Amino acid sequence: NAGVMQNPRHLVRRRGQEARLRCSPMKGHSHVYWYRQLPEEGLKFMVYLQKENIIDESGMPKERFSAEFPKEGPSILRIQQVVRGDSAAYFCASFPGLDTDTQYFGPGTRLTVL
Amino acid sequence: ILNVEQSPQSLHVQEGDSTNFTCSFPSSNFYALHWYRWETAKSPEALFVMTLNGDEKKKGRISATLNTKEGYSYLYIKGSQPEDSATYLCAFNTGTASKLTFGTGTRLQVTL
Numbered sequence: 583n584a585g586v587m588q589n590p591r592h593l594v595r596r597r598g599q600e601a602r603l604r605c606s607p608m609k610g611h612s613h614v615y616w617y618r619q620l621p622e623e624g625l626k627f628m629v630y631l632q633k634e635n636i637i638d639e640s641g642m643p644k645e646r647f648s649a650e651f652p653k654e655g656p657s658i659l660r661i662q663q664v665v666r667g668d669s670a671a672y673f674c675a676s677f678p679g680l681d682t683d684t685q686y687f688g689p690g691t692r693l694t695v696l
Numbered sequence: 697i698l699n700v701e702q703s704p705q706s707l708h709v710q711e712g713d714s715t716n717f718t719c720s721f722p723s724s725n726f727y728a729l730h731w732y733r734w735e736t737a738k739s740p741e742a743l744f745v746m747t748l749n750g751d752e753k754k755k756g757r758i759s760a761t762l763n764t765k766e767g768y769s770y771l772y773i774k775g776s777q778p779e780d781s782a783t784y785l786c787a788f789n790t791g792t793a794s795k796l797t798f799g800t801g802t803r804l805q806v807t808l
Contacts, residue, residue: 585739623800624799638794673740679793685730686739687741687742
């Protein structure tokens with residue numbers, strides 16, 4: 583059973599461009615979480631999704647950020663019109679919903695905004 | 697305590713030393729306490745999830761305890777090895793599928 587996959591691992595964007603980060607959860611996991619680590623800070627929750635639904639977006643910036651987890655395919659975190667302050671490592675975690683309380687993390691996508 | 701606090705921030709020990717770290721968390725509205733081990737450029741690796749006051753978990757040379765009444769957890773490493781060098785994160789959540797609130801971690805370096 584492959585772990586949580588994220589791609590790309592590194593992404594460079596210029597200010598004003600769009601960034602799309604992908605997360606494929608572990609097989610059989612229907613819950614996905616996105617976390618962000620800003621420079622010199624800890625991991626901070628952004629959004630929690632189940633298939634086709636946003637369950638908790640209390641950590642998402644109000645503008646330019648959106649997330650989806652469609653019925654088929656990976657979860658996508660989309661950042662429009664990126665700014666330098668968006669430079670961070672973005673981590674995805676998945677959770678099966680049954681039999682365990684553990685969230686399993688991917689290796690992260692490091693976004694650099696020039 | 698409103699957030700998760702970890703101490704010390706960093707720790708440097710010799711191979712063979714035993715060590716421990718502290719995680720403090722809000723004791724109200726608590727569901728579970730999670731410990732992760734995180735090496736640079738890798739995924740955070742789940743070590744333990746604990747939910748009950750007095751829980752003790754063990755995995756090899758690493759063990760953890762939980763006190764939900766006073767809001768703290770200890771992680772112990774017995775006989776540290778260089779491969780134990782990593783950042784150790786703790787997090788809590790308020791429900792089985794709810795978001796994790798993380799501390800900033802304890803960075804452990806073990807030298808020969």
